[in-house]
Each structure stands twice: as C-alpha cells, then as structure tokens.
Amino acid sequence: MSRMMAPPLPLVFLLMIHGVCSQWGGWSVSYSRSHICALQNSTVLMRCYYTHPTGHQIMKAFWTKTQINDNGEFPDLSDDPEYSRRLRFLGDKRISTVRLSHVTLKDEHMYYFRFITDQPGGNWIGRSGVTLNVTDLQVESPERVTEGDSVTLTCKSRCALTDRSTFIWFRNSLKILTESKPSHKLLLDPVRREDSGTYSCGVDGHTHISPDVQLNVMYRRVNPVISISPSGVIVEGDSVTLTCSDSNPPAEILWIKGGTIVGSGRVYSISNISSGDSGEYKCKSSDEHGEKYSDAVTLNVMYRRVNPVISISPSGVIVEGDSVTLTCSDSNPPAEILWIKGGTIVGSGRVYSISNISSGDSGEYKCKSSDEHGEKYSDAVTLNVMNPRGPGLLVWIVIAVACAIFTIIITIILYAM
Template sequence: MFLMFSLNTVGSVLFSPSLSAGPSATAQKSTLTLDPPWSIVFKGESVTLTCSTSHPPGRRFTWYRNNKVFRSTEINSLKIKYAQENDAGRYQCQIFPGGPNWLGPLGMDPVGPCCNSPLALDVSLSDWLILQVPYYGVFEGDPLCLRCYGWKGARVSRIRYYRDGADVTPSHVNSELSIKQARTRDSGKYHCTGSMKTGIMLTKLFSTPVLRAAGSGDPIEGSSVTLSCVTQLNPQKLDTPLQRFFYKDSRALGEPRSSPDYHIPVAGLQDSGSYHCEVQTVTSSVWKQSPKLKIAVKRECLGQGCWGQVLKVPTYLGWKKTSWNLCRAEIRGAGKTLINSMVQNRASDSRRQEQQLESNQLCLHRAKRAQHVRSWENLTRVRDAGG
C-alpha cells in the first residue's frame, strides 16, 4: 500500500554581512565539524562530529553538550548512532594533554583556549519532510545549499522553496536549492513543500473470518446446530475486544456477541439458507465478513412416507406392498437406489387371503433385514434377503 503525503517544513537561514577576521595565530581554538553537514537530521540517523586541531597527536578530547561535559575520547571524532531526542543540543569540544597521567578535564589544564563556537544539532522526531540547512554560518560570497529531505531518504517530488513566504523556486530544481554566491538579500526564513511516496506496510489486526458448522454433512431436522465464526487476532493485539454478527439470507440474527458461536437448539426446515458472519472491533474501525455458508436441513426419513427421497448415506426407507403379491423394501443414498422385490406365485385364488397374510409376514422379515445396512457393500445381501 502506498500513501501520498503533501508535507511542509520550515527552516531558517540567516546570513552575516561581515567577514570573519580568523583565529589567533598564537592560541588556536579547535574547530568542530559535522558530517553530513546539516544542522537537522531525522530521528534514527547517524552523524559524526570531528574536533579538528593543529596540535600534535597524544591528546584527549572532551565533548560538551549544552555546556556540560558528557564524554571524553582519545580520538578527535564522536559518532552519534541512531540520533534520539536527547542528542539534540549545542556541541563543543576541548583538547587536553593525554598520556597515562590523564586525570580528566577537571585535573588538567586544557591545550589552548576553550572552546570552539557551539555547533547546533537538531533531531526531527515526527516530521516526514525537513528543510536541511548547513550547520555552519554562511557569509556573503559563500555558496549556499539547502535540501528538502524526506523521511528515510524517500524521493520528494513537486518541491517548492519559499523565502519569507515568497516562492523562490528556480525553473529547474531537484531536492537541493543552490546559490553560488550568497548575498545579504538572500537572508531570510526559508521553508519547502513537496510530495513523496513512501511505502507503508499495514499489518492485519485479525484474519478474515470463516464460518463453520459443527459436525459433517447437512444437519437433520430436530438436531442442534452450532455455527462458529472463526478468526485469529494478531499476536501483538491479543487483548483487542471483538464482536461478531451472524446473518441468515442477509438478515441479522440477534445482537452482536463476543462469543464466536451461534446456536440453533432445534433445527427445522425453515433454518435452511445462506449464512455468513461479520467480525469487527467495538469501535467499528475495522470489520471483515466471512464467505457464505449454505445450510440445508434434511428431514430424517423413516417408514413409508420417505419413498422417493435420495439421501447421502445408505438409509433404510421402509417397505410397502403394491399389490397382494408384491413386496418392496427400498434403500437409497448418494444418488443410488436398491429395491428388493419378491413376487409370491400361488396356484389358486381361493387362498388369496391366506397368501396375503403370509406375504405380509415375509415383507416384514425382509424389511427388518434391510434396516441393518450400513454400507453399500452390504446391499447385495439385502437384495437376496428372504429368498
């Protein structure tokens, strides 16, 4: 996901109209420089301070921030890694004699006067775009470079530079505004505007919910049904409260609930339909919907009333007589049908009533045998049952 930002930042650059007379030839002060040469950086960036001097090696360097000693080094550079808020301030360095008898800045006289002119460093904590200006003073006739700089070095486009509110953007400009020879008229308060694309990786708060029905296959009429709206919270956000909504054919089923389950105590044919659930935060700032789940409640078939229905598993449907001498037991399931039939052949119609009684008993016997079918492999036995 990419987000477009149009951001402004303000920085000031003031120029002195006088030229520096230079340091004393007899007592040279140290010179403090900054790399990269900008007076403001983003939080997390690195900078290096260097205390330059003409004195021979074997010295120690004491570093001051806001007029307080905070570090001593044997080398003339100090690197600040991953700049933080407390790294902002005014920096100075002072040189002391080194060697094994070093007692610290309070126990030794410094070499030369103290100290360099303070060097100001600022750390931007929350901006996306900053105007970087040189850390050193700029004099008349010096070159001047300003940089409109994006967070983490992001590319900045449509840059405009302003001085005291007036647009001073040249016809061809990139991230830097360069003035070859600064004049007093170039003094003022500068700021820049620009747009940048920066990649923002958003982490899912919770997964897309899935609606599941307990058990396998379609529910039977009269049984209970439990629907579960399943989602997973991000491990870093396990304490986030969620609420769930259940729907049948796009109609809400009651109020939102914290429980992931919805119960139908006694399922009826009217409970058949298309179900889905929604999960959302209590503030409704994030919500997600599950795919739809079709529920078809089946009527359990027992006895003669179920003839002609097709079930998913081998199911005994009962038996009946279509005439005084024809007996049928039917088993259906998974689109298959097995019908047992037996025809009683009698020689004389005079015994028809007695034969009908015998036929009923035989049909009952065969029907009882058919009720024990549990798999399709046993169906041939039922075909031959009773005869």
C-alpha cells in the first residue's frame, strides 16, 4: 500500500494561518446559488450575503462578470451598455440582490459580487461566483407514429431549470388541457389520427415557446369516406369539392361516377357545377394492400330553367295505338306542372303519358310550371297521330283512277288511228 506524504510543516502553518484569517478577518461573500439555469427571455435573481470587519464603511458595492480587467479593476455591470437597461440592484447592507431581465444566450457567464470600503485595502470579491446558463426549449418527438401506439413528447432544455417550472403544451398553437399534472413530458396513449398536428411547449409564466414539431400519425381506414363541401344545397354555378379520406400515408385515389372514372387524387373539384354533374360518386383507394371503395354519395344539383321544355318519346312518326310520353323539364327541385291541350288542362306532373293513342289525341300541347317565383309556359309541341288504314286505301284509289285515265287515253289514241 502506498502512503500519502504529509505536507511540509511550513505549508501546514500557512494553511492554518489562511483559515484563521478567513474566519476571523470578517471578510466574506456567500452566494445563495452557485449555479442558475434560466429560460431565454426570463428574469434572473442573483443574491449573496457579505460581511466585512467592524470599522469599515461600504463605499461601493456592485456585481461584475470579470475578476479583473486590463487596468487591474473590476468593471461594474451597471456601466455596461448591454446590461444597464436590464439590470436592477436590490437588497440591504448585508444582502445584495441583482435582477437581470430578458436574458439571452449572450448572458451566459460567471458573475461575482464586489464591495469596497473606506479603509485602505478594504475591498473584497466573492471569487466562487454564480454561473448563469441560459436555455431554450425543444420538443423531442418520435419520427414515425402509428395509430394506437403509446407516444411520449418531451420538452427538453440544455440545462435543468433552477426554478420549479410548470410546463404547458400546445397543439396547432392552441393550449392543451391535460388530465395529468403538467410536466415536461406529454403522453398520448393511445395516439389517434386526430392527434396529428404541430406541437410546441413552454413554461407557465414565461413568453418563450419552443419551435413547432410536426407529429404525423399513420393510419389506414377500412374503407375510404367521402366528404362534400359545401355540405348544404348545391345550386347550378356553385363550386363543389369532394374529398376522399382513406389513409395516412394516402393511397392512389380514383373518382368514379356511374361506373366511369372522372378524376384522380384525394380531392375532386367541380367548378361552375351544372345539372349534368348530378349523380352518384365513389372514390377507390389502391395500394400494396389492395383496393377499397367508399360508399356512394349523391350530388343533386338544383337548377331552374327560364322556360320549361317538352320532350316527346318516341320522337318519330306517331301511329294510332302507340304509347307516347311527354316530359316537361323545368327545374330542380321540380315545380308544380300542368299539361294544357288547346286551352284545356288535360293532366299534371312532370310526365304526361298517352297509351293506345288515337287521332283524337292529335293537337298542340304545352306544360305550365308554377312555384313561389311565378308561372312559366313551354313552347307548344304538336302531336300528329297517323291512321295506318287511311293512307293505304287512298293510295289504291289514286292508283285505280290513274289506271282508268290511262286506259281511256290509250283507247282514244288507237281509235283515232
């Protein structure tokens, strides 16, 4: 075993003399805290207790961040332009407190208290000093999060804050009201897709807030879902947006109307919508897991014509015994419809049907639409019902007369010869 060498006797004597002088000399500076960790832009209090021998009167007391300068003097912080507006001295004859506001990273330093008395050589500096560290806040978050996981976000600082701190959390710049006691950790268990967004943290009572961190929660729907904007009544000329919410990250999206592909992408927009855009829409999501279809949604575009219009089916020659349908296209939602033939009301409703039509049904037809905006009439359409037997007999009569005339002419010519 090695033995520690005892110091030489003169050194022991000097150490003893120094201890006695420190204890009996009456000069001392003791700091309430030797280390302070403060948040950016916060206010810091540094305090010390000091004594001096009796018979000395304090001429000047101040705080400094340099033990000595080029002139062998200790610069007073209150004379420094970087501190003068932010520094305020508090305290009494035995306690010195300095308050430094709006601290920044530039303020990280050792700080000392110094006082000077009226006696020659009567000055003292507390050389142990106070170490000031200034920190910002950063949110630490997992890189990849899946719905259902247990996720912890941590509000980190470069040093342990000296003051007891109550942490606050923000999602999308709105304060989060947590059920548990606010701390530097935010637990999301289980995490949901609605938890996606930007997160930041701060300390209650302080203005400094950490930079935003994006939390992106991955998920997959069983089937995609369509949302419509605007969600109310859709009128001709409006702009309508269909959104397919399927998964995160999104799959490949196709839009289908009545069996026909009409678009792609998560959003399908229709500007200046018309009645022709009415119908059922679906979205189909496709990825490496397969294909999935949303339930159908129906777009029902409201419109109003200037005047109603009549269409006839069938549109060709109408023969007695046929079935004929007249349709009055007026508006959506439809107005009240009346059918008029030669000044007489013959029916109502958007469709007027005539089965086993006869020549008595021939004539001019109009439809009249009526709603809170007034009445409007269509142009007249004419039904001309043909008799299948009439035209055949007439043809035979014409042929017979022509043949008789031809026979008479031939006979006269032959007789004259």
